[in-house]
Amino acid sequence: MNCFSCCMSEERLTRRSLKKSIKKYHDTKTLASFANISFKSDSSRKRYITQEITKMGKGNITAKVFNYPELCTATENFNPENQLGEGGFGKVYKGHVENPDQVVAVKQLDRNGYQGNREFLVEVLMLSLLHHPNLVNLVGYCADADQRILVYEYMANGSLEDHLLDLPPDKKPLDWNTRMKIAVGAAKGLEYLHETADPPVIYRDFKASNILLDQDFNPKLSDFGLAKLGPTGDKSHVSTRVMGTYGYCAPEYALTGQLTTKSDVYSFGVVFLEIITGRRVIDNSRPTEEQNLVTWATPLFKDRRNFTLMADPLLEEDYPVKGLHQALAVAAMCLQEEAAVRPLMSDVVTALEYLTANKGPEEVTANKGAEEGGNS
Structure with a gap:
């Protein structure tokens, strides 16, 4: 989808993709042997x-x-x-x-x-x-x-999964702004691993249960046991046995064992789609055609008129319509079948910061829009 680019400013496109390396993390050969x-x-x-x-x-x-x-x-x-x-x-x-x-x-x-x-x-x-x-x-x-x-x-609010998926009736759902705040923070964590750490680190197990939340719902990535050092020099990928959680793994990694930072970008897209929809990536309790979240969402991405159908019903239409469209555009880009056309995490962070910062007076929620339409 080309609507991803509308979320980014021209200034951001000239930003350096590789930040200052971590001085402590300097000996690639030693760490690779680890x-x-x-x-x-x-x-x-x-x-x-x-x-x-x-x-x-x-x-x-x-x-x-x-x-x-x-x-x-x-x-x-x-x-x-x-x-x-x-x-x-x-x-x-x-x-x-x-x-x-x-x-x-x-x-x-x-x-x-x-x-x-x-x-x-x-x-x-x-x-x-x-x-x-x-x-x-x-x-x-x-x-x-x-x-x-x-x-x-200690993270007072447990994991993102605790507040998002299979929520009990007596638990208050996350509002739209909190969901976007969590998405931005989690994306920044991956951006740091991919583009600041030297050598880069591939997280390899990005999922809702591994995103922990403090008392203010600031997210932190946990469980680094499956993390791998990314490719260095002229190498394009790291070859390794397939590990991670079913449904979150990028298709090229699941098929070949070839791991890149773009594998994490795909996993981020899956979790971001969970954040938007409130649906679990694999849910066998749903009708057959809806059991796999990405398979269900892919055809819906093609028509903006379907976007409001993808929002979590627990939001009760209390979200900015424009923000929903932009968020789904970001998710769709991260979930591209071809790894090469997925964005860098730095671009994802920029897009998410853009959509969370732009809450002008023209932004209306789906609920308010429906009310205004009914009164016209």
């Missing part, structure tokens, strides 16, 4: 993990090393009443640590789960070396014996 770490016996795992993190981080790791008893105390022995959530990786508990004195989220990885030692190491390294307001802060980690535990800053 993805191929092999592991020794279980008895030496704790020492080995600590040594690897220290070595790979070159002294820049700021995360605190916790011992297991400390985290037992922090979570009241991992009391089920303190549990915040559970996934394929394990369980997350709310806790309080004394040093530093703060409320935290403690993720205890399932020892038999899919997120193994390599993913644990990747997450500690990534979140220790990469710092941005839209990336979750890693407070520390624990590698006692066979325990693999990550300690994050």
Whole structure:
């Protein structure tokens, strides 16, 4: 769709796509070798993990090393009443640590789960070396014996998924402005990974459950265990086994295992479409033709007269019509079948900032427009 370009100013088109590199993140060869770490016996795992993190981080790791008893105390022995959530990786508990004195989220990885030692190491390294307001802060980690535990800053409003998908009747839905605020922040997180980090980082698991929200609904990306260093030099992609969550993976990555930053752009498009529509990417409870969100939306993108049919009914038509059109145009561009024609995340950020900043008096909500039409 060529309407994406209308969201961007001429000034933005001349902006540098590659920002200043992160000084700490300078040794490409060392970090690239990190993805191929092999592991020794279980008895030496704790020492080995600590040594690897220290070595790979070159002294820049700021995360605190916790011992297991400390985290037992922090979570009241991992009391089920303190549990915040559970996934394929394990369980997350709310806790309080004394040093530093703060409320935290403690993720205890399932020892038999899919997120193994390599993913644990990747997450500690990534979140220790990469710092941005839209990336979750890693407070520390624990590698006692066979325990693999990550300690994050506590995010008071849980995940985007908690407030968007399969919402219970008694829970207030997110309004349009909050949805756009979350989309902009999440896009800025990906922009930082793709265009500021050097080498670039491909997140690889962008989905609503991995976008955490603080008390003011500011979003932060979490769960970096599947992140990969992007291609450098004259390489166009990174070849890797297909990982991630079904429905969010870009088609070319799912088919070939060839990963680029444009794979993340596609995943962003899926989540942004979830934000706009309130629909889950795969929902088997819906009619057959509506079960796959992208398949359902693709033909509707072709005619603007269909756009209001795509808005989340829980918004009760309380959204700017022009803003809805622009948002769906951005989503459509991110979801292009061919990776090469998808926008850069910096362009996505610019487009989203444009549509959230332009709320002039001419902007009417769908609800107000309908009322005015009825009174004319």
